[in-house]
Amino acid sequence: MPNNSNNNGKEPQKRMIRFRFNLSWIYFLLILGIGWLLMNNSGANPQKVEWAEVQEMFREGDVKEVTYVRNDFKGAVTVRPDRLAKYADKFGGKVPSSAPHFIFLVSDKFDAEKEFAALNLELSPSDQVKIVVENNEKMWSHILEWAFPMLMIILMWVWMFRGIGRNAGGANGPGGGIFNVGKSTGKLADKDKVNVTFKDVAGLYGAKDEVMEIVDFLKNPQKYTALGGKIPKGALLVGPPGTGKTMLAKAVAGEANVPFFSISGSDFVEMFAGVGASRVRDLFRQAKDKAPCIVFIDEIDAVGRARGKNAGFSSNDERENTLNQLLTEVDGFDTNSGVIILAATNRADILDKALMRAGRFDRQIRVELPELKERVEIFNVHTRKLKVASDFDVDFMAQHTPGFSGADIANVCNEAALTAARKDRKEITQQDFLDAVDRIIGGLERKASVISPSEKKTIAYHEAGHALVGWLLPYSDPVFKVSLIPRGDALGLTWYIPDERKIVSKSCMIDKMCSLIGGRVAEEIVNGEPATGALNDLERLTGMAYAMIQYYGMSEKVGELSFYDSTGSRGYDLTKPYSEKTAELMDQEVKELVEYVHGRTTKLIRDHQEGFEQMARLLLDKEVIFAEDIERILGPKVKPEGETVTETPATDE
Secondary structure, rough: OOHHHHOOOOOOOOOOOOOOOOOHHHHHHHHHHHHHHHHHOOOOOOOEEEEHHHHHHHHHHHHHEEEEEEOOOOOEEHHHHHHHHHHHHHOOOOOOOOOEEEEEEEOOOOHHHHHHHHHHHHHOOOHEEEEEOOOOOHHHHHHHHHHHHHHHHHHHHHHHHHHHHOOOOHHHHHOHHHHHHOOOEEEEOOOOOOOOOHHOOOHHHHHHHHHHHHHHHHHHOOHHHOOOOOOOEEEEOOOOOOOOHHHHHHHHHHHOOOEEEEEEEEHHOOOOOOOOHHHHHHHHHHHHHHHEEEEEEEEOOOHHHOOOOOOOOOOOOOOHHHHHHHHHHHHHOOOOOOOOEEEEEEEEEOOHHHHHOOOOOOOOOOOOOOHHHHHHHHHHHHHHOOEEOOOHHHHHHHHHOOOOHHHHHHHHHHHHHHHHHOOOOOOOOOOHHHHHHHHHOOOOEEEOOOOHHHHHHHHHHHHHHHHHHHHOOOOOOOOEEEEEEOEEOOOOOEEEEEOOOOOOOHHHHHHHHHHHHHHHHHHHHOOOOOOOOHHHHHHHHHHHHHHHHHOOHHHHOOOOOOOOOOHHHHHHHHOOOOOOOHHHHHHHHHHHHHHHHHHHHHHHHHHHHHHHHHHHHHHHHHHHEEEEHHHHHHHHOOOOOOOOOOOOOEEEO
């Protein structure tokens, strides 16, 4: 039995049904009207005939009635019912059931009264035809001519601004129509909804230390203001994609237990003039109301790009107006208001200098790719909810994923889980993780690829050349695995475990160049001529050679000069910062350097011809060989004297 105690014994009141008018009713009525017009025009299906045929029908006494529309120069003929069978062939063998049966068209010179009167005179009084001559007022057509386009324009206008209103609702919720177009689209997460803390952010030791101070600013502002200090207004998180800049900003808000505004830089830029600046004002107004809080602007380079570098745009560009408003709002903040701005970008070099000056974004926090220890922590975070087998070695996987960001490692863990599921396993094994790394670095296996025996032999010797040179030169990266299985665009791959160096010497770069050209040299030794398989190797080799001469000053003839543009300011300058004579000298130095690398690599492979041949045959037999197989053939990996190489994979095709 339902409980009606709240009604004090009275019968429950009936709910009133209210009908609300919305845009759907207009669509429904429009469709209904079109259907009505179609139904009214769908009765008869008259056949078109010529005027001469109509005259013949008159003379034979077959016509019952003719309706002629004067201003359309069009007539409709209704045939006598007893004569319809005579014209059945014109209707596909069927006798039509509705009139009119025929229509005819004439020119503007046609005199209806004269023509029809002459025809009726030829007939007997009993066969006289009823003639109706009228003008079509076309009332509905005139109405539709001006009303229908106007209605469509109004509907399109309403629909467009409804969409803009939904997108511009932001923190105020969806809807609002055109009046919400200037509202901020930032997403507000209240302090009780931000559940990310520093425990959820693995690695990033240096960046964590920097942002810890921001948390302390928000928690204990009096600690700093009591001594006369000013709390910084903003901090810029700079680093490669996927390193955890957004998560770090959320962790700051979670640790400080304050509201968190999140918005992308591209959300400020719109096709309507003034919208971006209006959204900036609205965002900071909301932030002041919620203070203390954090405002996080992701990909700020979308709106903060240096002014005056937009080729083809004037200085009154909408994006520049938005940037000007952003600078004004940051300057207008009271330094002790409790609102701190965090921004993230991958391209700090292209940001406007006015945005980077002290007093706006006072601090730049570098968020770098994780190192070995940090990768171990990231793997532990992402494997926490996975069913991992007992043979999984976190340290081993961290060593074999150098240069991977936090997002890349998350992708490896997810891909490993999918790989294990495809193989119907109950747990994710170490091999599943290795297969996931291979798939992410090299691409999918091309199992259906058809390779001839001669091509497979060339590929085997090519990869063996890479592996041998990489194993025997001290500064070259040690080889982890060599494969003849085609992946992606590559027919074969050599996986290295790069040494995570911060500073690279000239000897190290030359050894790496020798390793790159090892495949091409191996082809020349075995086949007596080069092939096209070394395209990627030569591209990287050429880039390294020019970098040594033009950027790092590693040439005696060119000297300690660097033509590297770290600011990107020369991107719009078509002139070179050096003369043609210097350019010729640099080209000659690069050519001599590559010739030296080629000769050195050729001598190294010829001196170890037996091991080279043995490695290639083993690779042809097994298709995949590992560092243990190479060590049995060539001995231990040659390492630099006095250095411990941290094993950390890159590939050569």
